Amino acid sequence: MALGEAILVCLAEEPLTGYDLAKSFDTSIGFFWRADHQQIYRELKRLKTNGWVADELVVQTSRPNKRRYSITPDGRAHLIAWSRESHPPAPVKDDLMVKLYSLADVDIDSVRRQIVDRLDGHRNRLNLYERIERSVYRDTPEDDAGAVGRLLGLRAGFAYERAWIRWCEDAIERLSALPESTLTSSHTP
Amino acid sequence: MALGEAILVCLAEEPLTGYDLAKSFDTSIGFFWRADHQQIYRELKRLKTNGWVADELVVQTSRPNKRRYSITPDGRAHLIAWSRESHPPAPVKDDLMVKLYSLADVDIDSVRRQIVDRLDGHRNRLNLYERIERSVYRDTPEDDAGAVGRLLGLRAGFAYERAWIRWCEDAIERLSALPESTLTSSHTP
DNA sequence: GCACATTATGCAACAAGTTGCATAATAGTG
DNA sequence: CACTATTATGCAACTTGTTGCATAATGTGC
Missing domain, CATH: 1.10.10.10 (Winged helix-like DNA-binding domain superfamily/Winged helix DNA-binding domain)
Known part of the structure; x- marks a missing residue:
């Protein structure tokens, strides 16, 4: 709740x-x-x-x-x-990871495109966070609990988006290096 | 579904x-x-x-x-x-971030301790992933879709855990630098 | 003047996730 | 011999989250 x-x-x-x-x-x-x-x-x-x-x-x-x-x-x-109270982080649920898990049974090219889209989303997010930081948290006093808390939230956002951006870039490269899947070529319009 | x-x-x-x-x-x-x-x-x-x-x-x-x-x-x-089909990533839901968002109205010391616990969890996870990589994915062929997909999943885990570990370490430091909250000292056993 | 966005609240039905419990056999531990 | 763990399936009740719809007034753009 x-x-x-x-x-x-x-x-x-x-x-x-x-x-x-x-x-x-x-x-x-x-x-x-x-x-x-x-x-x-x-x-x-x-x-x-x-x-x-x-x-x-x-x-x-x-x-x-x-x-x-x-x-x-x-x-x-x-x-x-x-x-x-201690609240364990919500369990991960990610469709894209499930698709990767079964990459052999699935449309690889489509999955690659989805990663490209996701990369775009993460970049936009990061951009937004950077704008927020510049406009709101320029000089956060180190002893104001409220301000420090929100700044940490923002930094978590940074860390999260940057990690995903790097991962997406690597994933796109590796998937592109994969031989054409017969699946993709025979079913895609 | x-x-x-x-x-x-x-x-x-x-x-x-x-x-x-x-x-x-x-x-x-x-x-x-x-x-x-x-x-x-x-x-x-x-x-x-x-x-x-x-x-x-x-x-x-x-x-x-x-x-x-x-x-x-x-x-x-x-x-x-x-x-x-394209599936947007599930929206984020994180109690800990909500607590940080309202750090001024909340038990700071307890939140700090929860971050310490979380750091521990992320380190364990990372450790587990590293063991899996060594035992299962030592020499993943670059042209086997199934193997590449799973390796990418594992790498996503790496990126995710490492990002959180760094964030937790920083957060703990910053929260420790905060002046003692009156809340904490008056209510904690 | 008409379509659309904004402000403002809400119901109903459904899908998904959680918690607690029930059953029933066997194997292992003390 | 009692207790616990493992294998194996499932119901019922509940909480959460999603989707679609309804209402109702005003302001804005074409």
Whole structure:
């Protein structure tokens, strides 16, 4: 149930609506935990029944009314307790690796192209992170916990993307060196 | 539904029972796709209704009977078709990163300890991969698709673990440099 | 004026993953 | 002889995540 905690983390900074949260989960905290709006609205209700968030209706005339959620003292206490629990990293699940695992039974050329696409995605990601670093974390004070934490998150992103970029480059080369697969030549348009 | 394909990939090599598959998903292919036995038995039934696997009952006297599954021609065709589809990498979900994201509202010392634990895990993983490389992939021929694919999978593991190890080391240092959090000193036993 | 994007919330159905339990035989350990 | 591990399969209940749809008002571009 870490979606709940990811939401609490956002609300610990400032009260937000489900809509606002959905946008956050598309960018900032979304780099570490993805969720769409249905999940978020559903989870907010759970958090409310647990007493970890409170909500207030904000009446609007020109727009649909909103429901703004804020974290409660119980919510903050829960967040701290949760931060003390150890959570093993989520098990890896990667289609592309499964395809590589059975490269002998599969369309190699297509897999190679997919790696090229992935390389592109990783490069874009890295680029984005670099832009964020320049604009937001230029001079992070070394004793501000909040800032250090976010900088470390960003650096994890760097490390992750760079590792994948290097791997993709190597993989593309090695797959290109492979003899034409009969599979590919007979079935591809 | 990539669990199905991961199963087919295993069956493409040799017929296996659900029990055998569960063991594979704990080691070899489990490095890229995790699943427990309940998921596997459930999925095997789906694969059968799709006509992608066939099963036969193996009667045993000293042990419970087993049901051995093998891939059908339709199954192989499906596997190839699936390998041509592009599958975006699964979105990242990492509790630890969420904790870092809100380091100001959380037990810093405990998070630091969790990173130490994670570092340990990554080192063990790397170690395991290195042993596998030495024992299995000493002289991988460059033109054997199956072998190259698996070697690339292993190298992805290397890249991934090494990147995390470096990151953990840096993170531990930076968190240690942070001033003692009041939170930690007042709540930790 | 019409199509489309934005703001804002939500239901319903389904697919996938998790947890706990049940069964049943044998082999090995103390 | 009791306890535990291994082989082998499975149900049921639950939580999470995904997909498609619905509503409803306003602002923007052509």
